[in-house]
Amino acid sequence: MQRLWLLITFPLWLSLAKGWKYFYPFNDRSYVLAIDEGSVKTSGERVCTVHFFHQKTGSQTTLWKQELAMQYGQETKKADFNGDGVADFLILKGTGARGSNELYYLFLANPKAKTLKRVKGFEDLPNPSYHPKYQVVTSYSFAGKNYYSIYRMGKGNQLIQVGNSFEDSFDSDEKILDSKIAAALKQHKTGTKKSN
Known part of the structure; x- marks a missing residue:
């Protein structure tokens, strides 16, 4: 009892x-x-x-x-990070660059299987967001200069960086960002290495 x-x-x-x-x-x-x-x-x-x-x-x-x-501790939000239309669960790890860079733990939600699976390494990506057009995760880092990094979700929910990080010298213009993501994905697919 x-x-x-x-x-x-x-x-x-x-x-x-x-x-x-x-x-x-x-x-x-x-x-x-x-x-x-x-x-x-x-x-x-x-x-x-x-x-x-x-x-x-x-x-x-x-x-x-x-x-x-x-x-x-205890700060959370929901957002879809794998393009399945289901809000995944994020827990704030902390901030850097005087609060400009937010870092989150990501747990992918599967309502049918009732599972939450952690994506290891996601907590190292500053200011992550999901880009549905290209089905990639973008990371935007505030530093002396600001940089984008692009990631794909691989098998077993492993993050794979696509191309090299690149400087935001275009004031986050969406058309230019789209073209840079498309170019990085094309190079990644063909296996050619991106030059700086």
């Missing part, structure tokens, strides 16, 4: 004990993504526990659990 009570009250207990925040990535609210407020490790890095579980009356199944470094 005590075990049953713990399983039923686990989400509430977590929220009271550690300041957990809950998200429901699917219409079915029995699937829960919980993020704790995090604790600071000896390196000064803040680490949050992300817990994805399925709960039914009287039981709870942990689907996965990860500890992720996060500057702030």
Whole structure:
């Protein structure tokens, strides 16, 4: 009986004990993504526990659990990053360049299979966005000079950089950006190396 009570009250207990925040990535609210407020490790890095579980009356199944470094913790948003028309789940890792470069962990959502799968390495892409016309992820980095990088999602949700990063010397003009993406994809497809 005590075990049953713990399983039923686990989400509430977590929220009271550690300041957990809950998200429901699917219409079915029995699937829960919980993020704790995090604790600071000896390196000064803040680490949050992300817990994805399925709960039914009287039981709870942990689907996965990860500890992720996060500057702030618990800040999330949804956006489609693989062109399937389903909003994927992003968790803010932190910012750089005095707040100009935002970095996110990406979890691809599959409502039919009820899965959230992390795309490793995505958290290293500043200011990511999805370009539906070319089905690529673009990354825009603010630095002394601003740069675009283009990525494709490969097998197993691995990010593959397409071509070299290029400077935004065209004030983010969409037509010029489109032509640069098309050229990088063409070179990537033919296997020729892009020269600087």
